[in-house]
Amino acid sequence: MHEQDYALQQTQVGQLEVSRVLRNTYGLLAMTLAFSALMAYVAMQLKVGFINPIVLLVGFYGLFFLTAKLRNSGWGLVSTFALTGFMGFTLGPILNHYLGMSGGAEVVTSAFAMTALVFFGLSAYVLTTRKDMSFLSGFITVGFFVLLGAVLVSLFFQISGLQLAISAGFVLFSSACILYQTSAIIHGGERNYIMATISLYVSIYNLFISLLQLFGLAGSDD
DSSP: HHHHHHHHHHHHHHHHHHHHHHHHHHHHHHHHHHHHHHHHHHHHHHHHHOOOOHHHHHHHHHHHHHHHHHTTTTHHHHHHHHHHHHHHHHHHHHHHHHHOOOOSHHHHHHHHHHHHHHHHHHHHHHHHHHHOTTTTHHHHHHHHHHHHHHHHHHHHHHOOTHHHHHHHHHHHHHHHHHHHHHOOOOOTSSSOOOHHHHHHHHHHHHHHHHHHHHHHHHHHHH
């Protein structure tokens, strides 16, 4: 009897912990997305040029690892906003580029709407069914290296349709990451809401950029 009571208490504690992480994660994610959008708007108004890829990589990974190191302290929140603000700022020149195209406003709007639909749809699916998506870890690992190789190839060779394939690949990759991360929170694989937030943020960012490229390429074919 005592063992059953203890097991029930542990289950209740686990459910409360999951609810707390989910609440904090989605609350912080909403704030970081809003801040990122603000920084993108600032960059657009300042007409900032495209960020140097090396600066982008150093800035992203530097702030990412800093956030991971500070994830258990209040400074982790500061570095989280620094990371998402930086990524939002780099988005400004990209948005200006697409908005300058013929039909660019429709491309941006479509990419934004599709990103929101995919994120909320995938999140709702996992939260409703509570399925364990840990089996996606292998796909995500393989997908990362495949996409990395494809990006490197695209830098040196002009292969017809490769950019379209890369963008489509990133859409699938980002979708899998959203499923995996949401499931990890529910099933106890992720208990730090700061890390959960930046993981979801990066997936949403990559999903949006990839959909922009896909819709932009489709529009240019017209």
